[in-house]
Amino acid sequence: MEENKNLTAERSLEIIRESIERSQRTITRNSALPMIWWGVCVVAFSFIIAYLWANHGGPVWNFLWFVMWIIGYAGEWLIAKRNETVPSTFVGKTIGQVWATFGIFCGTIGFIIGLVGGGILPMELIVSKNVFIVASITSVISLCFGIATTITGAVIKNRVIQICGVIAGLGGFFGALHFLDHRQLFVMAAVAVIGLVVPGVLIQLQNQK
């Protein structure tokens, strides 16, 4: 770009639009690989934990989700290092905060239920003795998952991600309620495919065009 004193008003507005759009595209482009990576992690751990739960000692294997968080963050760090440097923007920060909130809520719920399940905390801490509830943590996490994906889609103005988020969230919420055993993890895997892998692959394909 050169110094140009004869810029027309149209050309000036075009430069502004192009610059802002290009910056937006870079952020969207860089979100593809982390989405696919986290989706693959959730799918892989869902199957591993479901197998162990069904064949080797029950739901205690859910503690492996914490191992997944560590592996997931390590992988994301490597992806971020490989990706081009993206400036700190409101959009990028908002997406980061949405997923951090998701992680804190779901991680805390999982941790507390894990302590109750392991007999370290009393059952009465999470549910009264006189109340019988049919609840599945997978159902709640799927809903949070869907909400986070839908907000991400809204922030980066990507309709496909929004739709995937709605399907993953609502489908996972009701789908997981049908299974109280290890099969609820297959629902979790499906939620990860619809809510993370599919949008990530679609963005990646768009990038390659």
Added chain:
Amino acid sequence: MFQPLDPLLHSELRLAVMSLLISAEEAEFPYIKEQTGATAGNLSVQIDKLSAAGYITVEKTFKGKRPCTICRVTPTGIKAFDDYVKTLKNYLEVGKKS
């Protein structure tokens, strides 16, 4: 009567730099260079002009052992950019009517 356009912003490269910084809280020099397609020398000159006018701040720091230049838009820069866009719109509206 047309309001004059801010001559500092009425340049392709400086306008592109300001547009990038308006949409970002801060950006590193290599990112701005890549996004604008400008040469390092030319970009440095234009950034210095924007900085001298108080439209942006330039922080020279280190990322590990490598030097790193971070640019941020200032409230004065945001106001100038806002005024520039408003004036542009005014030009276009008048152009359409005539």
